[in-house]
Amino acid sequence: MFTVFKLQITYRLLCILFISLGLSACSVAPWERGNLSKPQMALDSHPLQTGFRGHVYGSREATTGSTVGAGGGCGCY
Amino acid sequence: MVVVAIKKKCKKKHIPDSSASALKALTTAAIILPGMMPTVEAYENEVTIQYGHYEEEERDLYGMVNDGQVDGTLDLGAPVGIVPIKVDKLAKKKLPSPKPITVDSLFLQAKVSLSDRLKFTGNYSEDTWSGASPIATAPVGFGSNNLVQETVNGPVTGASPYLENPKPYFDAQYNPLRLDVNHPTAPKRIYSQDDQLVHTLAMASPETRKQGDFKLRYEFNEAAIDVGGGISIENDYESWFVNWGGSLDLNQKLTTLSFNQSYTNSTTSALLDHDAYQYFSTFAYKDQIEQGTPSVTLGESTHQTLFGEREDWSTTLGVTQVLSKSTLFEASMNYTNSSGYMENAYKAMYVFYIDPNQDPTKVPPGVLTGDTRAFLEQRPDERNQWSWGFRLVQHVAPLDAAINLNYRFSLDDWGINAHTIAMDWVQPLGRGWTVTPTVRYYSQDTADFYHPYLISKHAVGTEEENYNNISENNFSSDHRLSGYGALSGGVVLSKEFAKGLTLEAGFEYYTHEGSLKLGGDGEGSYADFNSYSANAAIKVDLSTVGRAISYGDHSHHMNHGTPAPAGVMFAHMLPKAGEVMVGYKYKYSRQAGDMLQGNDKIPDSDILNSTCGGGACYVAPDKMIMHMHMFNVMYAPTDWLNLMVMPTFVDMSMDMRDLAGMNNPNRVDDELGYAAVIHASHEHMTGGLGDTNLSALFKLYDNSAHHLHLGLGFSAPTGDVEIELRRTHGEDLGLIHYGMQIGSGTWDFTPNITYTGNSDKWSWGTQLSGIVRLESQNESGYRLGDKFQSTAWGSYNLLNWLSMSVRGVYTSQGALHGEYNDVHSPIGPMDSPESYGGEYYDLGFGINAMIPQGDLAGNSLSIEWIQPMEDDVNGYQLEREGTLSVNWGYMF
Numbered sequence: 001m002f003t004v005f006k007l008q009i010t011y012r013l014l015c016i017l018f019i020s021l022g023l024s025a026c027s028v029a030p031w032e033r034g035n036l037s038k039p040q041m042a043l044d045s046h047p048l049q050t051g052f053r054g055h056v057y058g059s060r061e062a063t064t065g066s067t068v069g070a071g072g073g074c075g076c077y
Numbered sequence: 078m079v080v081v082a083i084k085k086k087c088k089k090k091h092i093p094d095s096s097a098s099a100l101k102a103l104t105t106a107a108i109i110l111p112g113m114m115p116t117v118e119a120y121e122n123e124v125t126i127q128y129g130h131y132e133e134e135e136r137d138l139y140g141m142v143n144d145g146q147v148d149g150t151l152d153l154g155a156p157v158g159i160v161p162i163k164v165d166k167l168a169k170k171k172l173p174s175p176k177p178i179t180v181d182s183l184f185l186q187a188k189v190s191l192s193d194r195l196k197f198t199g200n201y202s203e204d205t206w207s208g209a210s211p212i213a214t215a216p217v218g219f220g221s222n223n224l225v226q227e228t229v230n231g232p233v234t235g236a237s238p239y240l241e242n243p244k245p246y247f248d249a250q251y252n253p254l255r256l257d258v259n260h261p262t263a264p265k266r267i268y269s270q271d272d273q274l275v276h277t278l279a280m281a282s283p284e285t286r287k288q289g290d291f292k293l294r295y296e297f298n299e300a301a302i303d304v305g306g307g308i309s310i311e312n313d314y315e316s317w318f319v320n321w322g323g324s325l326d327l328n329q330k331l332t333t334l335s336f337n338q339s340y341t342n343s344t345t346s347a348l349l350d351h352d353a354y355q356y357f358s359t360f361a362y363k364d365q366i367e368q369g370t371p372s373v374t375l376g377e378s379t380h381q382t383l384f385g386e387r388e389d390w391s392t393t394l395g396v397t398q399v400l401s402k403s404t405l406f407e408a409s410m411n412y413t414n415s416s417g418y419m420e421n422a423y424k425a426m427y428v429f430y431i432d433p434n435q436d437p438t439k440v441p442p443g444v445l446t447g448d449t450r451a452f453l454e455q456r457p458d459e460r461n462q463w464s465w466g467f468r469l470v471q472h473v474a475p476l477d478a479a480i481n482l483n484y485r486f487s488l489d490d491w492g493i494n495a496h497t498i499a500m501d502w503v504q505p506l507g508r509g510w511t512v513t514p515t516v517r518y519y520s521q522d523t524a525d526f527y528h529p530y531l532i533s534k535h536a537v538g539t540e541e542e543n544y545n546n547i548s549e550n551n552f553s554s555d556h557r558l559s560g561y562g563a564l565s566g567g568v569v570l571s572k573e574f575a576k577g578l579t580l581e582a583g584f585e586y587y588t589h590e591g592s593l594k595l596g597g598d599g600e601g602s603y604a605d606f607n608s609y610s611a612n613a614a615i616k617v618d619l620s621t622v623g624r625a626i627s628y629g630d631h632s633h634h635m636n637h638g639t640p641a642p643a644g645v646m647f648a649h650m651l652p653k654a655g656e657v658m659v660g661y662k663y664k665y666s667r668q669a670g671d672m673l674q675g676n677d678k679i680p681d682s683d684i685l686n687s688t689c690g691g692g693a694c695y696v697a698p699d700k701m702i703m704h705m706h707m708f709n710v711m712y713a714p715t716d717w718l719n720l721m722v723m724p725t726f727v728d729m730s731m732d733m734r735d736l737a738g739m740n741n742p743n744r745v746d747d748e749l750g751y752a753a754v755i756h757a758s759h760e761h762m763t764g765g766l767g768d769t770n771l772s773a774l775f776k777l778y779d780n781s782a783h784h785l786h787l788g789l790g791f792s793a794p795t796g797d798v799e800i801e802l803r804r805t806h807g808e809d810l811g812l813i814h815y816g817m818q819i820g821s822g823t824w825d826f827t828p829n830i831t832y833t834g835n836s837d838k839w840s841w842g843t844q845l846s847g848i849v850r851l852e853s854q855n856e857s858g859y860r861l862g863d864k865f866q867s868t869a870w871g872s873y874n875l876l877n878w879l880s881m882s883v884r885g886v887y888t889s890q891g892a893l894h895g896e897y898n899d900v901h902s903p904i905g906p907m908d909s910p911e912s913y914g915g916e917y918y919d920l921g922f923g924i925n926a927m928i929p930q931g932d933l934a935g936n937s938l939s940i941e942w943i944q945p946m947e948d949d950v951n952g953y954q955l956e957r958e959g960t961l962s963v964n965w966g967y968m969f
Contacts, residue, residue: 028331028401028402033399033402034402035402035472035474036399036402036403036405036472038472038477038479038505039505040477040478040479040503040511041403041405041470041479042470043397043405043470045481045501045503045513046501046513046569046571046581046583048125048127048184048581048612049515049569049583049612052127052129052182052184052583052610052612053583053610055182055204056131056180056587056608056610057519060557060563060587060589060608061495061519061521061557062491062495062524062557062558063462063489063493063495063497063521073204073286073288073309073311073314073316
């Protein structure tokens, strides 16, 4: 219960932050979410490409990002 | 076969134009309300197959590859006191630069809803790579990449991937000097400062990595938890991992909080480069290196393995927020702690030992001479990385597009700060098409312990003294730890078909340059490289298809009894115009046991006394395994014609053994024999995209009891036939064994004719098929033999969902024609063109299950084991142990 309360506070703080940044936010009614539910609006619109390219970047760049934990092997080439 | 047959007449109505897709989006929104985030996991039952290819362009070696055209012995008549330069007595032949790294990847994914709330995702992936990559760096004036030489009349032998001049020169400020000899007949030495660096490249034989992993997700109304895990296996690296996490939706799903944690445990067991460990010091790792079992032939161990353990803990926190009706924002934070062996066991560091107190009479004024040693790289045993990521997804109303902006900053205690900025423009085009141009920029700082090479101002001494005289505790010349920037751009094209079938293709070109580093000060241009990656994927949404097809129509598949046994190709036709089928078939075959000549088992002495590819025989195959993944898309434009495309992905491995009697001094002292024994101590592997079959099936006769069809097809040579082994122990074996090339390399004609019949609980069938090579040779100079196969089977329905089959198979295949037209050193019977093909008799036992009702209705699984009964081989060949074929099907 306490956790939920804390989360609500966090959420409100986030909203205040966003509003103070001039972003109209935090009160999008369900019937206003048509655009948000379009496939092109997905956070990751092409997960297959993300996976494939991420594997390439991971074997050629020094920072692994957050791919650790998803395998990928050594990339020792 | 993943069989997804779809009937046109009852397909789901698809609304292609953009106004309709807006309507569709609204409808979708209404269905998933209140306000669920758009998610890529919208498909609850989905199968995905993806093939990818990565290839680097050649690196600039500043003319250091085999450009020396020196004839005969050269005595430089050096000035007094200076060590004469030893120029190789061998004339060098200009050979092409080593092939750059290429990687072929396969990815298979199945998403299944186990219940309304429980979702399962299973992934399988496989990569095979080969080619040359940098192992160390040195000034170009020292002459690295003395890779391959050819004697005037003899075989190709190789020098070590090492510096040509291990006693290089420096000026008084320790800047590298290049020594030029202005005329070979009247030599005069010219020293000039040359700071240009160059990589030393080493070629790797093909290697394959395989990974299986899964994720289980349980969804509550406003939360989800997931657990997952997997394992990744390579010859020299094995890791297993587990992860867990969850997400919580708040405020009518306008906000989502997420948490993920993972643990990865990795073990390195690197077979050290046999050439390299003779002069790459492994002093620091002496407690981590194990000697291999001594070779019976050589009486000594032929390999050393370096072992290392590594652990990674990673935690990610994220928040996703709907900012407005057309804006979505995500922020995430990751912390990763890695500890243990994080080195790359194949990378080395050159250290030049320069005695500051050199005898001035032995060097020209202002010139210092040094000694070269190389050490395996040494990285810190711990790394802490933090990263913060921000993403904004904005709907662009006039074009109904979305712009996806992503920025990530990461820093670690190795000194690497990195920035990544990426932008995707996701543009739906109508009719199911989406095009997405992508651009990405990455920049990283130099790791604290990165150096192209090191200088030690001490005279060279014992290995231990040399190691202790390195000023750094950690050092690496891996250019991936240098400061650089990378700019890449690409495009993704996808097309969603009405039937729940999506095709997707992506391409990206990538430029790595020191000068692109943010703020300048990046690594020199010698480390620059360009690469490209391309991939294609097919996704089948089983839920859409399932909803679209009425269950009662399944019966048409039953008209012709149970499906043919799993190992029979081209046996099934779609009976109705407009139907589409997507399928997957897996085949495993194994050879092991005795060596055969004709149909007799023979002792090794027979092979030892014969010839292999025109030369002596040293080794024999001990075990050969092939895995083949076949995918097919089949379409029936009319009810008497089916068109089919079948790409394949193949990987193979071969273990060899020394022939008994090889420990004869004549054989072991033979350089090629020695190299053959070294090769026999480890597995050879190949893999990648195989040949692609394009076929048309014509229905000739069909009633409820009998069916006859003719197949006419071509096999396109998409599989590689130029795979090479790495040079080892000074010997370049060149192209790998014929049987381990992935494709045929020729356009082939693949006709077949199939008859099937059924009565009550019995089904039967017969098929004649062939492969005719349409070209006299492939690009490597040979062609495979033609092939003919006949088979007949019978099956009986034990239960309404279960049947068993028995099948006889006769196969005849010709020997190889021609031979390799490039560097290839035969070492065993598998290198003889005449030791391919033969006549084979097999018996197949199959089981076939079809689920007629319930949640899994329409699924079928067929398995067949093919047991060899008799072999009559051409030349000398390894006995076959059998073939397993598996078809998984989903029928409508």
